[in-house]
Amino acid sequence: MDNKQIANIFRKIAEILELQGAIIFRIRAYERAADTIERLGAELKVMAEQDTLTTLSGIGKDLSDKIKEIVETGSLKYYGDLKKEVPEGLLQMLKISGLGPKTVKLINDNLKINTIEGLEKAAREGELRKIEGIREKTEENILRGIDLFKKREERTLFYKASDISDKFIEQLKKMKEIDKIESAGSLRRKKWTVKDIDILVTSKQPEKVIDTFVKLSLVSEVLAKGSTKSSVIAKDSNLQVDLRVLEASKFGSALMHFTGSKAFNVKLRQLAIKKGYKVSEYGLFSVSPDKKEELIAGQTEDEIFSRMELVYIPPELREDRGEIEAAQSNKLPELINIQDIRGDLHVHSTYSDGKDTIEIIAQEAKRLGYRYIGISDHSQSLRVANGMSIENIFKKIEEIKKLNKSIKGIEILCGTEVDILPDGTIDYPDSVLKELDFCIAAVHSGFKQTKEKLTKRIVSACKNKYINIIAHPTGVLWGVREECEIDFDEVLKAALENDTALEINCHPMRGDLNSLNILKARRAGVKIAIGSDAHIISELKFMDLGVNLSRRGWLEKNDIINCMEVSKLEKWLQKKQ
Ligand SMILES: [Zn+2]
Ligand SMILES: [Zn+2]
Structure with missing residues (x-):
């Protein structure tokens, strides 16, 4: 377990204690410890081995022992026991974004609500705002949070789903x-999230294929x-996997049909x-004036496209x-x-x-x-991110000057990801920005501002002559x-006029722009x-997801600036300066 995961456990403990109405001192102790750990440069694992944890601010003997237990065993008994003390539904409610333990406790104390369904019903009926301390606005936010929660439960991120699909296909x-095999659906169109997996195969022995499929070790339930x-x-997922066994003559038409999209x-x-x-899924048919149908294509998608006088349309564009x-x-x-990408300009060191x-x-x-890598x-002002x-x-x-001399074959560009502050200014002065090879700017706080203000912030960053890229422009977090x-x-206009690029941030949590x-x-x-x-080198591979998105966006x-040499x-x- 790394520092972030350990800090997370402490935050969860603080939340549960708050739900239980524990004394504020105990709650704050865990929150403070989490703060300390998140800001820490050193690895807790190493500090635990060296027995130096108690030198950290807010970490006494008790918390130091707990950290050691997590590091050694990968879990914490106290946390496991604590979770059992509160109804499962209340813990679920804590997963709703924007809903903290204080409000959950308030609702539970007043209305005895301990499920998400109960919470949604009460919010829709305007029952929550009758509780002292809950405003109409809070009620609206809770409903929005429930919507997001449901979406997260219903859909799976592409990169996780494609991993599962690959394993099924491999088996x-x-x-x-089995002769031909291919996954269809939104997975084949490489949507950012998918609802389920569709696998199509051709075989002369469908029943044998189905028998084997349901017995795969990857299956949890038939x-x-x-x-x-x-x-x-x-x-290990909520993901439904459908398998269809087809005759070879219909594989192309079925693949096209089940790839979609519906639109x-x-x-x-119509065409x-x-x-x-x-x-239809059964093929392309010519229809004579007396309504007689004759199969003219179906084995491959190519064949169907060509009979329709269309060039092949990649699934991502459909x-x-x-x-x-x-x-x-x-x-x-x-x-x-992916081979067209020359470098990555958004990496944290x-x-x-x-x-x-x-x-x-x-x-x-x-x-x-890669030919170059930009360290941003x-x-x-972003203290939470050190x-x-x-x-x-x-x-x-x-340091980068030195490394550029010692490492051959790659150019390191020195950049930053600056904050666009709530008033639209940038949190480094121009005298600093001009020393860097490139600058990314992004909104990281103040998302509740009005549409006008948020737009103005981004537009003013586009106009700054040192800002080259606007990162994750809409701020979405999956x-x-x-x-x-x-x-x-407005943002597009400002970006175009001022030679500023907009980012496809391909971290799985983002996918922004869509x-x-x-x-x-x-x-x-x-x-x-x-x-x-990327915040760790293993995350550099998320570039694949960005390439998928770029394909879906016709790029x-x-x-794309990072396709340039x-x-x-x-x-x-x-160019801007
Ligand atoms: Zn970043
Ligand atoms: Zn950022």
């Missing part, structure tokens, strides 16, 4: 009875088992009718956003692949809240085949915070930067 491929179709729940399928069916055809029209006139974008040194990051980036540590003091910036600049309301057209906004940015001519926001190489990129970064 199924071992069966000699929901349905027919002769050509079965549904199961994947182990794309509707549009395609088929215009051409005197009919298309959303009815103009792709069918573009395919008719051969004007589909040339989508990128030990200079702020990252886990790895710049040297380690640079070596890993080189191993990944947090700025001073933001860099001005003094440390100059230390970092010197399952925690919705996209905040900004006037996106594909529709990316498409809007492309159509407006605004440049995009794809950044992993070509020319739209380093010399061209450096020129682009300097």
Whole structure:
């Protein structure tokens, strides 16, 4: 367990104690310890071994023993026991974003509510606002939080789902009875989150395939088992996996049908009718005036597209956003692949809240085949993320100069991720910003401001001549915070006029910009930067997710600044000054 996970356990303990109405002193002790741990540069694991934990502020003998227990055993008995003392439903309620233990206790004390369903009902009926201390606004926030919570329970992040799907496919491929195999659905379209997994196979022995499928070690529960179709729940997840066994002659049409999207399928069916055809999961048919149908394609998607006089449309584009029209006139974008990415400009090092040194990051980036890597540590006002003091910036600049001489084959760019403060100013002076190779700016607080104010903040950052990229422009956090309301057209205009790129932040928690906004940015001519926001080198691989998103947003190489070679990129970064 790392520091963050240990701090998390202490925060959870504080929450439960508050739910139980414990004395404030005990609650604060755990919160303070969590604060200390989060800001700590050293590893708790190492400190536990050296027996130096009690030198930390707020950590006495009792907490030091608890940390040692977590480090040694991976869990804490006290925490496990504590959880058992409160109803499960109350703990669930704590998972709703914006709902703290104080409010949960207040609601439970007054209305005896201890489930999310009960909470939702009471909020909808306006019962909560009758409690002293709960306002109408709080009630609205709770309902919004419940919506987010449900979404998080219903859908799974693409990268987790694709991992599960890959494992199923790997196991199924071992069966000699299976010929073709492919996953369909929103997973194949590479949506940021998916509801379930659809796997299609061809085989002459469907029953044998189904029998093997339901017995795979990856299955936790069998929901349905027919002769050509079965549904199961994947182990260690809520994810439903559907398997369909098809005849080879219908594989292409079924793949197209189950890949969707629904809107794309509707549009395609309409086009088929215009051409005197009919298309369904069973194939592409010509329809004669006396309504006789004859199968003319179905084995592959290629075949169907070509009979419909369309160039092949990649699954990521199948959303009815103009792709069918573009395919008719051969004007589909040339989508990128991970090999087109020359570097990552959004990475945190030990200079702020990252886990790895710049040297380690640079070596890993080189191993990944990047030509450059931009180190963008947090700025001073972001204390929770151990933001860099001005003094440390100059230390970092010197260190990078040295590393650039000693490590060949990769260029390290010295950058920062500065805060756009609530009044729209940037928290480093220009005299500091101008010393850096590039600057990213982002909103990290004050999300509750009005749409006008939030938009103004971002627009003023675009106008700053040292700011090159606006990171995670809408502030969305998966399952925690919705996209905040900004006037996106205004932002696009400011970005375009001031040569500022907008980011696709591909950390799984974010996925910000979303594909529709990316498409809007492309159509407006605004440049995009794809950044992993890695805080540890293993997270650099999130770049794959950003590439997926860029494909869903129709981006070509020319739209993306980190597809540029380093010399061209450096020129682009300097362009504003
Ligand atoms: Zn950020
Ligand atoms: Zn960041």
